[in-house]
Amino acid sequence: MKPPESLAAYRAAGVIGRDDIAAAALLVEMAGRDGAPEPEPLGWLGLCLALRTVRDRHTCVDFGAIEAWRGEIDPEAKESLLWPTQPVDWIEPIEKAAALVGKPGDRRPFILDGQRLYLARAHAEEAAIAAAITARAAKGTIRILLGGPGTGKTTRVAQDLVKLFQDAGDHDAKPSVALAAPTGKAAARMAEAIQKACASNAVEGSRDVIDSILQLKPTTVHALLGSNPSRGDRSTYDARNRLPFKLVIVDEASMLSSSLLHHVLAAVTDDATLMLVGDPDQLASVDAGTALGDIAVFGRPEHEGTPLYRCIKTLTTCHRTEAEEILALAHAIREGEPDQAMKLLRSAGTAVTWVDPGEKKRLDEVTTTVVEHARQLRALARGTDVKAVLEQQRELQVLCAHREGPMSVADWNRRVEKQLDIRPGFPWYTGRPVMITRNSRSLRLANGDVGVVMSGGDVRIAAFGITDVGGLPLELPVSRLEDIETVHALTIHKSQGSEYGHAVVVLPERAGRIVTRELLYTAVTRARKHVTVVGSRDVIEAAIKTPIRRATGLASRLV
Secondary structure (H helix, E strand, C coil): CCCCCCHHHHHHCCCCCHHHHHHHHHHHHHHHCCCCCCCCHHHHHHHHHHHHHHHHCCCCEEHHHHHHHHCCCCHHHHHHCCCCCCHHHHHHHHHCCCCCEECCCCCCCEEEECCEEEEHHHHHHHHHHHHHHHHHHHHCCEEEEEECCCCCHHHHHHHHHHHHHHHHCCCCCCCCEEEEECCHHHHHHHHHHHHHHHCCCCCCCCHHHHHHHHCCCCEEHHHHHCECHHHCCCECCCCCCCCCCCEEEECCHHHCCHHHHHHHHHHCCCCCEEEEEECCCCCCCCCCCCHHHHHHHHHCHHHCCCHHHHCEEEECCCCCCCCHHHHHHHHHHHCCCHHHHHHHHHCCCCCEEEECCCCHHHHHHHHHHHHHHHHHHHHHHCCCCHHHHHHHHCCEEEEECCCCCCCCHHHHHHHHHHHCCCCCCCCCCCCCEEEECCCECCCCECCCCEEEEECCCCCCEEEEEEECCCCCEEEEEHHHCCCEEECCEEEHHHHCCCCEEEEEEECCCCCCCCCCHHHHHHHHCCEEEEEEEECCHHHHHHHHCCCCCCCCCHHHHHC
16 A cells, blocks of 8 residues: 655655655555555554654654654644644544554554554563563562762662672672673773772771672673574573572663663563662663653652652762862753853853853864873873773763764864874774774673773784773784774763763754753763863753653553
């Protein structure tokens, strides 16, 4: 069956894409072979919107908030498009496509659950997540630890681990614990933070207990589950073969997609405890869903007395005193207060700097600072002190909203390399910061791991902050590296789970769907000592006024 011509206008306006229409047409044609009637035009559009959800990181189409779905459409185009605001006007034509759209429990490509339309798989995963969390909350086998930067989440985790190992006793078997994070970089940061916490006065335990905790090696969630891209969605550990741990702790849980959380919940045994740790105000997963944010709702006072409320602990006291200005700015962004944020940015404090990109002289000064850091990194990388090189790399990082275009990752990488006089065609230059873009088990590297090319030894190597078997930084010949990219600048999304002495946050020239409150909050909170925000007032204020809106039904299911 041929899609109705009316869909062309929605495609031209950017509401749906060509692939959405093609996929819907194929499904309608297959249903038509069995005698199913063709959907009405709004039914077609609803199916296309549901097919687009994965790309837009929603788990469903929420017809109760359908007005927000038109996105960045030209105002004149908006007026010409049929777009009912009442859910019933969408639901009735969608229900008529009964061969394709079913109710919960039906076997159909699409599931209509109340006012939400899902792809069948997304519906099944979301329902399973809600059921698993509800059951675990009732038994007390799920713990949620929330808090912003510097609130002591890792210290609390370390303290809990000390108690767990001490309670096990000297003669009992050591507790079986797994530590994981969504990315390799976040896992490495988790290991570093636990080591620092165990060395502080805030964590007290015997030497044997502390050593046992330090022997725990955080890994990626995918590695924990034994995921293998060649097997599709199949993992070593799942509902049929459960993880052999009594406690599983997942850090940076805001980066967990709905699908990945579903797999984790399925793999953890019913009598084991799952602990999710993270900041729900940070950027959500690059895939569909806002799982931690949906769960965090139940830590609010209005849910006091519910089983899930009792499982949530929110840390609010910040223990970082070296950058109170950064924390104040982060608070203003998180609370959606653009006037207060701009006041802090204009204050010309010691830890917060604002640069309007229209002021060329000041922008050039920022570029000079970034290039000087790169030169210092190059100088150190000609030696053999790997630790000093890695520490220098983390002292400054440019974070951009976009990968390509003006004021993007590619733009800033080119700026720096041009100033460094890097010879074209020679990728392995000394001091080049590189990021792994694809997991490599044979090299023990994960997507997101960052290293620096060094030339002070017998061979040119790349040193990475993750530790090898001997507890030293991992060093590999550059000839063994394949999937990498230069990261004098990197995207804000890829910076999650990291901290830098000085974060240079670069926003695009114009506001857009990607420039959100969570994006700016995440970027600003990567800085320990200093943050420089490069962006116009209009773009900064637009970001603070634009929270991420992802359609999911998880929070309502947990009720």
